[in-house]
Amino acid sequence: MREFPFELKLCTHLEATTERIIARQIGAGVHAPSNRVIDVLCVEPGPEFAARTELTSERIPAAAIESDVGVGEACYWRDAFDTSPEYAREVVDRAVEIGFFERDRRGGREYVRQVARYPDWFGRLIGIENKPDLAAPGDLETQLRKDVSLGLVDEVILATESYVTGAHLNRIPEAVGVWRFDAETARVEVIREPTPLDSEGAGTELIDTHVGRTDVRVASAAAKEKRRKRMAERAYGKGWRSYDLPGCAAVEPRSGGVPYCGWKDRVVDPTNCGPECPGHDPADPPTIDWEAERDGRTPWVAEPTGRTRRQSGLDRFG
Incomplete structure (x- = not known):
């Protein structure tokens, strides 16, 4: 199975069988966040999860959380940020x-506080790396070693559809758990349990590799904690x-929004759909309320009581 349909079916399974927040393609580096992207990130609810659902359905900008704005006395907005006035605005x-x-507003100046x-x-x-076909591993070993040495997540799991041999297990770090996931039956076979990583301590981040040299940087416990919060948000x-x-008229949403193509008789990657496909049948895209789908299937809340409904996000707020 291609990696994109495999990933969507795994997300559907995890959403149906756990109470975790499930997300795809999340940056998982400290000094170089985009240098490592986790296929699937599972976020387990903490002690005050209900309070988070009551705030907003949207991602809260990291700069807002890390600013000096608090819930007590309102402060002048510009003094609360250690950044440019334009970005703070x-x-x-x-x-x-x-x-x-x-x-x-007081005396012509704007003051802000947290609600x-x-x-x-x-x-x-929990980070999950998807590799349906272990016969074409790509940079799998390097990617998993990055995750283990940095310890930004608490557990790392490799999900595959392939038969897993001892040779496969020997090529990946021992701390990485291994799942064999049958995407058609949504059955998970645990080949190896993951070993918990030291997410609260310092870690070593692999930045780049060259012939005869590997560039690494130490990530402090404080830096990891800040990054973990950003990843969860x-x-x-x-x-x-x-x-x-x-x-395309051949494509319809199934299982909570998974794009299923009747012409190909399988889940497809929408980025590969278009006039170049022999089965393409031009039509308006299917109408689906993504927020309602997620709200009805997960602990995430689309419309918190008394709060603002989810709106279009601005991805620049990392």
Whole structure:
């Protein structure tokens, strides 16, 4: 099976069998976040998860969370950020728009405060690397070693559809768990349990490799903690349905929004759909309420009581 349909079916399975927040394609580096992207990130609810669902359905900008804006006395918006006025302005506007900040004017100046304290809402982070066909592993070993040495997530799992041999297990770090996932029957066979990583301590991040040299940087415990919060927030706001359905009559959403093509008789990657496909039948894209699908199947809440409904996100707020 191709990796994209495999990934969507795994997300569907995890969403149906766990109470975790499931998201796809989340940056998992500290010094170089885009240097490592986790296929699937599972976020386990923490002690104050309910408080997070009441705040907003959208991802809260990291700069807003990390600013000096609190829930007590309102502060002058510019003094609360250690960044450019232009970026601070955009962050404040976005935080107000999604209902995390509220603002007031005094003597011609704008003051802001949090509507509620940012909660301790998430627990463990579990990273899943998808490789349906182990006969074409690509950079699998390097990717998994990055995850283990950095320890940004609490557990790392390799999900595959292939038969797993001892030779396969010997080529990946011992701490990595291995699942054999049958995408057609949604059955998971645990080949090896993952070993918990030291997510609370410092880690070593692989930055780049050259002939005869590997560039690494140490990531402090504090830097990892900040990055973990950003990853969890992005997962909360993004979810896994981060794709558009194609304008083709042969494609219909199934299993909560998975794009199924009747002509090919399988789940497809919408980015590969178009006039070049022999089965393409031009039509308006299927209408589906993504928020309603996610709300009805997960602990995520689309419309928190008294808060702002989810709106279009601005991905620049990392």
